[in-house]
Amino acid sequence: MNTEKKYWLFKTEPGTFGWDHLKLLKNKKTHWEGVRNYQARNNMQAMKKGELGFFYHSVVRPPLIMGIVQVVKEFYPDFFAFDKDSKYYDIRSTPENPRWFMVDVKLYREFSHPITREELKSHSALANMTLLKRGTRLSVMNVTPKEFKFICKLRDVEI
DNA sequence: GCCAACGTTGGC
DNA sequence: GCCAACGTTGGC
Numbered sequence: 001m002n003t004e005k006k007y008w009l010f011k012t013e014p015g016t017f018g019w020d021h022l023k024l025l026k027n028k029k030t031h032w033e034g035v036r037n038y039q040a041r042n043n044m045q046a047m048k049k050g051e052l053g054f055f056y057h058s059v060v061r062p063p064l065i066m067g068i069v070q071v072v073k074e075f076y077p078d079f080f081a082f083d084k085d086s087k088y089y090d091i092r093s094t095p096e097n098p099r100w101f102m103v104d105v106k107l108y109r110e111f112s113h114p115i116t117r118e119e120l121k122s123h124s125a126l127a128n129m130t131l132l133k134r135g136t137r138l139s140v141m142n143v144t145p146k147e148f149k150f151i152c153k154l155r156d157v158e159i
Numbered sequence: 160g161c162c163a164a165c166g167t168t169g170g171c
Numbered sequence: 172g173c174c175a176a177c178g179t180t181g182g183c
Contacts (some may be wrong), residue, residue: 013169037178059169117170135176137168165180171173 006046007148008053009131010069010105011139018057019066019110028107029072032140033080034088036100040140044103047071052108052159054143054151056131064114065151068159073104111155125150 010032012018022028035041051071057064077098080088093099120126130141152159
């Protein structure tokens, strides 16, 4: 059995929910609701409690990694999909047969200053990073341990 | 089951 | 604001 820790990246638009929103929450913890893509969902399914992921701001200039979050609750049904008043409502997902799921994450570490996409691109060690590939639209993706540790080192963060 | 049309994402 | 790339939808 492969018990090696995996690493992740959570993409979000700071206008909707960003690092500053996370910091204001009780225990700096949130549901990662609203994922409506199967591949991203499957990535969340693979997450184990305690694993770490980057918190990435997209659709802003420049795009940034703000810091690190930790998975504090594993994969469970996204109840926002059951709520008619939620923008994440989906009639095809029911409590009996849920289609969409989420995890809970908590702020783990804030980078002394955010890492821009430009900075990531400047390192050949990250040349194959999924995030940097053209056309990647996944909102929840895997980061290799090598890449993850390399990026943490850019800000002298020990994990 | 194919695939064109469409809507969305997201960097630039 | 542009537009390439992608995922989803739906007619056949």
